[in-house]
Amino acid sequence: MEIIQFILDLGPTVMMPIIILILGVILGQSFPKALRSGLTVGMGFAGIFLVIGLLTTNLSPAAKAMVTNFGLHLDVMDVGWPIHAAISFGTPIVPAVFLLGLVINIIMLSTNLTKTMDIDLWNYWHFIFGGALVMYLTQSAVLGIIASGITIICVLKLADWTQPYVEKVFGMPGISLPHTETVGWAPLCIFLNKILDNIPIINKIDINPEKIQKRFGVIGEPMFIGVVLGAAIGALAGYKLNAIIQLGVNMGAVMFLMPRMSRILMEGLMPLSESGRDFLNKKFPGKEVYIGLDAAVVIGHPSVLAVCLLMIPITLFLAAVLPGNRVLPFTDLAGLPFCLLWAVGASKGNVFRGLIISCILMVGILYIATDIANVSTTMAKAVHFPFPEGTLSISSLDGGSHIVPYIIYKIVELFY
Structure with a gap:
């Protein structure tokens, strides 16, 4: 557990370069080339997380202000994904799930049951979270570990199935996303997109940043869209004019910078992908392997960010009107790009369709978050999570x- 915790504490910006360096050398790269690839990937992740920090730092206070302005009073606090991650890493099944995840991935790769080599070790907390839900329900660590194993297998298969979308829509060749909180919704999103294909009028509407930019020039650029949407959120939050302008500019910066950080990441990953392809062609002719990464590498897509900024007020509205919902959206409003990623991926970047599908997904997310509130609260108490003052039950959109x-x-x- 101490070894695992040490690795996790390094964070993706340190852990990923080490993993890329080791894989590069194993796949036949020279040490200097593998080192450069690893460091470039680390810089890319550092840039992505800096931009995500900019997004979260600016949106979280706006979300809090909107909750206050809308007068929402619900009894389950959305404490955000970092708390669920911390709770998961505090459960006793962590070492077993880490070992199980590595073994399952190796066996499935060697037997051609998956093409995804999941190197996103930090997000193993997703698998642990699934196992923890079952463990605290049944009071059985064994059943919890089995649940984690089933989750791992399902997520790896879904990552394989959705890889063509990652390549074509998000421009990430050779990359898959074994990211439990996102890829699990992909089948439903793809199904809903097919339904929209058959609805007259709606099936003709295609709104995406490229077409907007082509038609409107600079006004249609992603950074300008970010400025407008950010300012709109600031207005809904009741900000003063100077704060509205600041939020708009910061959201424009997020829309401008995120795709560039993703390109830096890909610059580091492409040599590894090419070396992996050459290595496999020599050892196993015709075998293909995808590099499994954190979904953070694609949330910078302009359509994803545009849809998720629009979904912030819509999510608050849904939380207020849905009968039976108990979750007060808060911390994870800034993390909606992760929750709703595949609404955009399935619709191939169409913001209009992405918004429709996201509304449907959010209904399900709110009800699931409500349903797991009791077990989430039990898990939090078991690891001695310090509850916010006045909070009796916790959950999260994530x-x-x-x-x-x-x-x-x-x-x-x-x-x-």
Whole structure:
């Protein structure tokens, strides 16, 4: 556990360069080339997380102000994904799930049951979270570990299936996204997009940043769209004019910088992908392997950011009107790009369709987050999480996004 915790504490910006360096050398790269690739990937992740920090720092206070302005009073606090991650890493099944994840991935790769080599070790907390839900429901660590294993297998298969979208829509060749909170929704999103294909009028509407920019020039550029949407959120939050302008400019900066950080990341990954392809062609002719990464590498797509900025007030509205919802959206409003990524991916970057699908997804996310509130609260108490003053129950929009673990959890619940 101490070894695992040491690795996790390094964070992706340090852990990923080490992993890329080791893989590069194993795949036949010279040490200097592998080192450069690893450091470039680290710089790319550092840039991405800096921009995500800019997004979160600016949107979180605006979201809080909007909650106050809308007069929402719900009894389950959305404490955000970092808390669920911390709670998951505090559970006793962590070492077993890490070992199980590595073993399952190696076996599935060697037997051609998956093409995804998941090097996103930090986000193993997703698998642990799924197992923890079952463990605290059943009081059985064994059943929790089994649930984690099933989650891992499902997520790897979904990552394989959705890889063509990652390549064509997000421009990430050779990359897949074994990211539990996002990829689990991909089948539903693709199904809903096919339904929209058959609805007259709607199936003709295609709004995406490229077409907007081509038609409107500088006014249609992603950074300008970010400025407008950010200012609109500031106005809904009741900000003064200077704060509205500042939020708009910062959101424009996020829209401008995020794709550039992703390109830096890809600059480091491409040599590894090419070396991996050459290595496999020599050892195993015809075998293809995808590099499994954090979904953070694609959330900078202008359509994803545009849809998720629009979804912030819509999410608050849905939380207020949905009968039976108990979750007060708060911390994870700034993390909506992760929750709703595949609404845009399935619609191939169409903002209009992405928004429609996102509304449907958010209904499900809010209800799931409500349903797991009791077990989330139990998990938090078990690891001595310090509850915010006046908060009795916790959950998160991110927790409600883990559809694969939730399905497993509900199946197990039928017998307990």
